[in-house]
Amino acid sequence: MMLDFLEYRIKKLNNKEININKKFIIYVMEASQREDYNHALEFSIYQSNILKKPLLVIFFVTDKFKYSNIRYYKFMLEGIVKTKYEIESRGVKFLIVKDTFVNGTLNLSKDAALIVFDKNYLRTQRIWRKKVSELLDCASFEIESDVVVPVELISNNLIPYAYIYRQKLEKIRDIFLKKVPKLEPKIKSIDIKIPNYQNAFELPSLNNNFNILVSYILNELNIDKSLSTVEKYYIGGSDEAYKKLNDFINNKLFRYKEFRSHPDKDYTSNLSPYLHFGQISPIKIVMEILKYYEINDDNVKSFFNELIIWRELARNYVLFNEFYNQYEGLPLWAKNTLYEHINDKREYIYDLKDLEEANTHDIYWNAAQKEMLLTGKMHNYMRMYWAKKIIEWSKSPKQAFDIACYLNDKYLLDGRDANGYAGISWCFGAFDRPFKERNIFGKIRYMSDKALKNKFDIQKYLDKYL
Numbered sequence: 001m002m003l004d005f006l007e008y009r010i011k012k013l014n015n016k017e018i019n020i021n022k023k024f025i026i027y028v029m030e031a032s033q034r035e036d037y038n039h040a041l042e043f044s045i046y047q048s049n050i051l052k053k054p055l056l057v058i059f060f061v062t063d064k065f066k067y068s069n070i071r072y073y074k075f076m077l078e079g080i081v082k083t084k085y086e087i088e089s090r091g092v093k094f095l096i097v098k099d100t101f102v103n104g105t106l107n108l109s110k111d112a113a114l115i116v117f118d119k120n121y122l123r124t125q126r127i128w129r130k131k132v133s134e135l136l137d138c139a140s141f142e143i144e145s146d147v148v149v150p151v152e153l154i155s156n157n158l159i160p161y162a163y164i165y166r167q168k169l170e171k172i173r174d175i176f177l178k179k180v181p182k183l184e185p186k187i188k189s190i191d192i193k194i195p196n197y198q199n200a201f202e203l204p205s206l207n208n209n210f211n212i213l214v215s216y217i218l219n220e221l222n223i224d225k226s227l228s229t230v231e232k233y234y235i236g237g238s239d240e241a242y243k244k245l246n247d248f249i250n251n252k253l254f255r256y257k258e259f260r261s262h263p264d265k266d267y268t269s270n271l272s273p274y275l276h277f278g279q280i281s282p283i284k285i286v287m288e289i290l291k292y293y294e295i296n297d298d299n300v301k302s303f304f305n306e307l308i309i310w311r312e313l314a315r316n317y318v319l320f321n322e323f324y325n326q327y328e329g330l331p332l333w334a335k336n337t338l339y340e341h342i343n344d345k346r347e348y349i350y351d352l353k354d355l356e357e358a359n360t361h362d363i364y365w366n367a368a369q370k371e372m373l374l375t376g377k378m379h380n381y382m383r384m385y386w387a388k389k390i391i392e393w394s395k396s397p398k399q400a401f402d403i404a405c406y407l408n409d410k411y412l413l414d415g416r417d418a419n420g421y422a423g424i425s426w427c428f429g430a431f432d433r434p435f436k437e438r439n440i441f442g443k444i445r446y447m448s449d450k451a452l453k454n455k456f457d458i459q460k461y462l463d464k465y466l
Helices: 039-051 070-088 101-111 123-135 162-170 210-219 238-251 253-259 272-276 282-289 298-320 332-340 352-356 363-375 380-392 397-411 418-427 449-455 458-465
Strands: 010-012 024-029 055-061 093-098 112-118 139-143
Touching: 024 039, 024 101, 039 055, 039 112, 039 139, 055 070, 055 101, 070 093, 070 210, 070 238, 101 112, 101 123, 112 123, 123 139, 162 298, 238 272, 238 282, 253 298, 282 298, 298 418, 332 397, 352 397, 363 380, 363 397, 363 458, 380 397, 380 418, 380 449, 397 418, 449 458
Parallel strands: 024 055, 024 112, 055 093, 112 139
Antiparallel strands: 010 139
16 A cells, blocks of 8 residues: 555556566656655555565766856755765665666666655656656656645646635645654665666765865866865755845744835745755645744744745746746736837847946846845845846747746756746736736736835945845
8 A cells, every 4th residue: 555645646657567587676766866855765665565676776877967156066966976875875876877867767777676756846857757657668657746735636737826826725735744754675776786887976975074075076077177166155955045044034934924025124934946956845845834834823824825836836837837948837817018119219229248247337236136146046036037138138928937037047056946937927918917008018016226215225225236
C-alpha cells in the first residue's frame, strides 16, 4: 500500500513495466534539489525497499543550457554539492554527472528497473521527461514535490484569476499539509561502482569544504563567467534556506502584511531563489510557520497567498499556456488593447543595452535594475514597476515582453521560473482586469513613480542600490 504522504503526487509517464531483472532504481533529480521533504526521493527509497534493489540518485549538469552563467550555476551547485553529502549520509549513492538530461538518463537507464523524475512545469523540462519516457525500456514515474497541492488536482485547464484558484485550493489545502517522513534505505548503494560510465564528477572528500568542490565543477563547465556571483547576498543550499526561513519567522512574519510591499524595508522571506532551485519545500515552509502561528493569522494568510496561491497559480499558467513566456500567451483583451496603442508617441525609447546597464532617466527604475544586477533578486513590488516601465519605453509591447523575459532569465536567481513568467505576464494584463484607458498602455494597469513615493520611503531604497 502506497504511503499517504505520496497520495495524488505520483504520475506514471509511460506504459512500460518495472523491469525486475535490472540492477538499480534511479532517481533523476532536477527540480527538487534537496534531501529534506523530497517526495520523489522518498518514493524512490520506498521502491528500492519493495524491490530490494539499490537506489542511485543522479543530477545532470550541462553547459549547453540557455543563459548558462556562473551566477546561477554557482548558487545551484552550492546546493547540489551539499545535497549530495546529505543523501549519501543516508547510504544512497549520489552522482553529479556532466551530461544532458535526456542523453544521460538514457545511458544510465540500461541498468534501471525503473526511473523516477521530480515534476517540473516548464515546457523544456516537460519535453525532456516525455522524450526519455518514450525511449526507456522500463517504467518511469513523475513525483510532484514542489507545491503544496498538486496542480492538476486543482484543474486540468488554465485558470485566469487568482480568486478562482484560491477557492478551489483552500477547500483541500489542509489535506496536503503532511510531514514528509524520511524512509530508511534497506539496501545501501553508497559503495556501488557504475560500470562503463565515465562522466560523473569524482569529488574528493575535503571535510565538507563545499566551496572547493563547487569551484572544481565550475572549472569544468564552458559557461558565461563574466557575470558577478552573489554570495554576498545569497548562498545556495537547504541549510541557507532554513536560516532565511528562521529569520523570517522570528523577525519578519509578524509584520509581513503591513510591510511586504515596502522595498525600503526587509520584511520579505527572500526564499524565492531557494524555491526556484527546489532547495526548500513549500510544505516545509508552511509546516515550520504553523509551529508558531495560527493558520488564520492575517500575516500568515498574506504570506500563504503569495507562497501557495500565486505560486501554484503560476504553475497552472505555464502548464496549460503553451506560450507562457511569450507575448502571444497573453489574454486576447490585453493584446488587443496594447495593439490599439502601438503607434502612440513614447516620450522615451531605450534599447536593450541601456536597460541592461540601468542607464535610463528614471532613478527608481535604475535602482530596481541595479538590485537585480547586484543581488540576483528584485523586490516583487519593484518588479511590477520595472516591467511596466519597459512597456512604456519599448517600440512595441512584444519587444517589451521579450526584453523583460531576457533580463529576468539572465540575471535573476529566481528567473527561468513559472513565477517570473506569470509575474511578467501580469504586468501585461494576465490575471488582471481592464482599467481606464490611457496612452501606450490602453486598458492595462499602469504604475507611476508617484505610487512608489506614496507607498514607502523611496529614498531609502535608492540609497541601497545607487
